[in-house]
Amino acid sequence: xxxxxxxxxxxxxxxxxxxxxxxxxxxxxxxxxxxxxxxxxxxxxxxxxxxxxxxxxxxxxxxxxxxxxxxxxxxxxxxxxxxxxxxxxxxxxxxxxxxxxxxxxxxxxxxxxxxxxxxxxxxxxxxxxxxxxxxxxxxxxxxxxxxxxxxxxxxxxxxxxxxxxxxxxxxxxxxxxxxxxxxxxxxxxxxxxxxxxxxxxxxxxxxxxxxxxxxxxxxxxxxxxxxxxxxxxxxxxxxxxxxxxxxxxxxxxxxxxxxxxxxxxxxxxxxxxxxxxxxxxxxxxxxxxxxxxxxxxxxxxxxxxxxxxxxxxxxxxxxxxxxxxxxxxxxxxxxxxxxxxxxxxxxxxxxxxxxxxxxxxxxxxxxxxxxxxxxxxxxxxxxxxxxxxxxxxx
Numbered sequence: 001x002x003x004x005x006x007x008x009x010x011x012x013x014x015x016x017x018x019x020x021x022x023x024x025x026x027x028x029x030x031x032x033x034x035x036x037x038x039x040x041x042x043x044x045x046x047x048x049x050x051x052x053x054x055x056x057x058x059x060x061x062x063x064x065x066x067x068x069x070x071x072x073x074x075x076x077x078x079x080x081x082x083x084x085x086x087x088x089x090x091x092x093x094x095x096x097x098x099x100x101x102x103x104x105x106x107x108x109x110x111x112x113x114x115x116x117x118x119x120x121x122x123x124x125x126x127x128x129x130x131x132x133x134x135x136x137x138x139x140x141x142x143x144x145x146x147x148x149x150x151x152x153x154x155x156x157x158x159x160x161x162x163x164x165x166x167x168x169x170x171x172x173x174x175x176x177x178x179x180x181x182x183x184x185x186x187x188x189x190x191x192x193x194x195x196x197x198x199x200x201x202x203x204x205x206x207x208x209x210x211x212x213x214x215x216x217x218x219x220x221x222x223x224x225x226x227x228x229x230x231x232x233x234x235x236x237x238x239x240x241x242x243x244x245x246x247x248x249x250x251x252x253x254x255x256x257x258x259x260x261x262x263x264x265x266x267x268x269x270x271x272x273x274x275x276x277x278x279x280x281x282x283x284x285x286x287x288x289x290x291x292x293x294x295x296x297x298x299x300x301x302x303x304x305x306x307x308x309x310x311x312x313x314x315x316x317x318x319x320x321x322x323x324x325x326x327x328x329x330x331x332x333x334x335x336x337x338x339x340x341x342x343x344x345x346x347x348x349x350x351x352x353x354x355x356x357x358x359x360x361x362x363x364x365x366x367x368x369x370x371x372x373x374x375x376x377x378x379x380x381x382x383x384x385x386x387x388x389x390x391x392x393x394x
């Protein structure tokens with residue numbers, strides 16, 4: 001790829017992070033990316049580099065944004081938790097109190113709490129949906145979820161609501177606040193707190209969006225989600241839900257994640273766009289008692305409640321260990337750690353994207369890239385996190 005342009009700033013104490021970030025391009029396959037770290041709410045790393053397109057013709061700029069995928073789950077949860085804080089939503093109350101149509105198919109008593117912690121049994125929709133329904137028709141998607149029977153008895157197990165949690169929490173926000181999740185986020189967090197995070201990218205912002213590049217497996221490499229190769233017609237129960245979580249609705253043509261229609265949609269658990277600076281700013285605030293430049297994102301009490309272990313063990317959808325609080329992934333030491341702190345929390349996104357908060361070190365971290373990678377642990381964010389903590393703990 002030749003010389004890779006790298007810009008930004010880095011506190012001398014964190015110079016090793018710059019070295020690892022640069023090595024990600026030459027040794028670990030990065031095309032374009034940004035990484036940022038805050039300590040005590042102060043930026044100490046703010047780097048960007050590489051290319052915003054596969055052809056390597058558009059250098060990644062300071063304000064470049066890219067798809068951050070499931071980091072949107074945590075940010076959507078922050079929006080909903082702000083309404084919990086205001087007393088507009090009660091975690092123990094039935095979802096149907098705020099969303100009456102939800103009281104179908106045995107879901108009358110499902111509490112709000114289970115929408116956050118992946119225990120509601122709604123990781124997939126059985127009813128066949130038209131291609132692209134999740135990006136073209138919010139009302140159709142949430143109506144299908146309201147009518148869906150849980151795939152397991154709510155509260156008896158948990159499974160990653162990979163594409164549905166954003167609709168479940170987003171509709172809850174809309175029912176209570178009146179604004180869509182994208183509008184709420186823009187007005188309360190983006191404009192209100194200077195967090196460059198979008199659910200629904202306006203066309204005017206397209207010039208700063210990086211092209212998304214899919215993962216290309218090596219010859220003979222084992223599939224990352226082998227269950228998706230199974231025939232849904234031969235499956236039932238959770239086995240069927242695992243496939244439908246990713247396959248219903250079918251994808252629509254026309255460019256996928258790089259299309260205008262996909263970027264414009266409010267698909268909160270899957271298609272948000274941001275950069276490392278914004279993600280580190282948000283999670284850095286959460287690491288410091290919820291304060292960002294003197295403004296309260298969440299109270300310390302809410303953060304503490306949201307980071308209590310709610311779901312732990314084998315994930316029914318992913319088939320491997322996972323751990324959740326209220327919308328946040330929690331560190332799993334020795335399995336999927338978020339640094340050395342037992343209180344660290346955040347969320348991974350597709351392609352090694354990561355946002356995390358460490359309240360013990362008062363550290364916020366963000367990493368955004370435009371090339372997909374390993375779906376579980378990617379060497380790019382592992383190397384960066386190791387470098388960050390080597391500096392922070394020195």
